Amino acid sequence: MKQSHGKDERHAVKVELIAVVAAVAGGQPVVLTIGQGSALPSGPFELGHRSLQAGLREWVEQQTGHPLGYIEQLYTFADRDRISDEHALRAISISYLGLAREDSAEGRPRRDWGSWYGYFPWEDHRAAPPPAIAETLTPRLKNWAENSGTASREERWHRAALAFGLDGRPWNDELVLQRYELLYEAGLVAEALRGPDNAHEPSALGRKMVADHRRILATGIARLRTKIKYRPVVFELMPPFFTLLQLQRTVEALAGRLVHKQNFRRLIEQQELVEDTGETTTETGGRPAKLFRFRPAVLMERTVAGTKLPIAKA
Template sequence: MSDTNTTDNTDILIDISTAILRAHDGVLQFRALDDGGKSAKRLPFGPFMPDRHRTMEIGLRQWVREQVGVDLAHVEQLYTFADQGRYKSGEGRHVVSVGYLALAQGRMGPEDDAGGAWANLYGYFPWEDWRDGRPDMLDKIIMPALDKWLAQNDEARARVRLAFGRDGAQWDEEFVLERYELLYEAGLVEEAVRDAPHGRDTRARQKQTPSPPTLGTAMQLDHRRISATALGRLRSKLKYRPVIFDLMPDRFTLRALQQTTELVLGTALHKQNFRRLVEKSGFVEATGETSRARGRPAELFRFRHGNRADRPLAGLRVSGGRKSSGSK
């Protein structure tokens, strides 16, 4: 608008990347691709081609189909990242990156495991898994490193306090992206080093970081950033929309539902209260069947697609409990 003169470069390539998550066998996984020799994994992605893709979601489904052969259920746009320097595609064209979240069910066909398969998401965000209590690395590695960084960068203090729950603030499991971004800015994840070999604060970072940044595992391009967004969004959405059921198979025990919820939230929950919560929510109905496993058989439930229901389409308002590690 207004004074847009035609010599300005507005020519842009849009890449669409999708974090496909599932809960499988007690592990929160994402669909990862390997690209042969390269070490870092990536998400399925490809360019948005308006001539072929009427919408971005159509484009995304095409790339996902071609690259990993998975059919997606729930799909949701996450965020559009456009900062220069966070995405090195190299071809000179400016790249804008649109991230999507997709959910898949735990048990799938056997062929979908070819060429890269599923990887443990918490391997890339180990500080996010609090199911067995607060991870050691937070106090042993992350906090000291952040403190060192803050000494030269005090404006970030309030953000660190909020994101990492310091100085009396509470840890909020939804701030996954905020934490990753701070670790990136502090030069504590590999992507930060990779993206800015001659960047603005290379000196500072080298001085600050005696130990090499080895927090979690790097991904290609901005894919870990997108994955962080995905996890944060899923954690928050759980609480106000019944998305957890998109991760569940057709029928499931309440224990399985709880484990999946804990997996996503990265916290342990009180079993009896979780049961009460779920039963009262009306999202679930008993099938009459039971599952055989170790202890007493558990009733199998199925998701009640709320078609004739009258409840407010809430999520599971889980609230974590007061102490640290719950009552496993």
């Protein structure tokens, strides 16, 4: 408490609220956008807002018409490299992750929703490792590593190999942010370049977004991929009734990788996350599938989550 904590304008900062709202529609993971997919919904935090969350909900609804359900705070960024001149206010972005159901994604013009993997083509490993990795990313990353001092050469390649699962290393779906930041650092994504604005060029390096929105999206995807593994959040994306395969497809869309069917069901059932509704549907193809419903009781139970330490007796 040494220096002036006063309310003078030297400390005034502009605070922006920004939302990553995810859904799964038609088996594809999508994110709510504005400006033809070039930006995430966002707006300034204002005196009229009762809370950060309330302000965010207002902006998203105003800009996209979608009311928000589940949301959680994601991260707070100071604008990356935009060093402001003396008189400008500095900008802070407080980001949130929201989850929406497919039906709410359908009611509206499809243009509002952009596919995750349009922005991050290297992240979808469901069918197979995306060709973009072997054909485009690997050579460019190798090039980036080699065009550096002997000291950092090894280290750069090691980081790249770890992040992208090269040299036989395993693919880790959670490293979405690290991968994007690595590509940024290597000058491979459009946002890292100060060149012409070719926002719509479909490329192996993904669609670009305004300012640091794509980085924020990467943060949101990473968080969601991590979280579905230990909290029952997938259900925020599901309709009230669903088959186990539909649930599995949703998880796979988010994780960007396939899941072992029988073991997936075993996992869901042993954790008692769902309950049988008694009904079935034949709309899925072969043998009719049971329809399940999320067991809301787990929301309470799971608050009391699990530990990992070898706890001593009583």
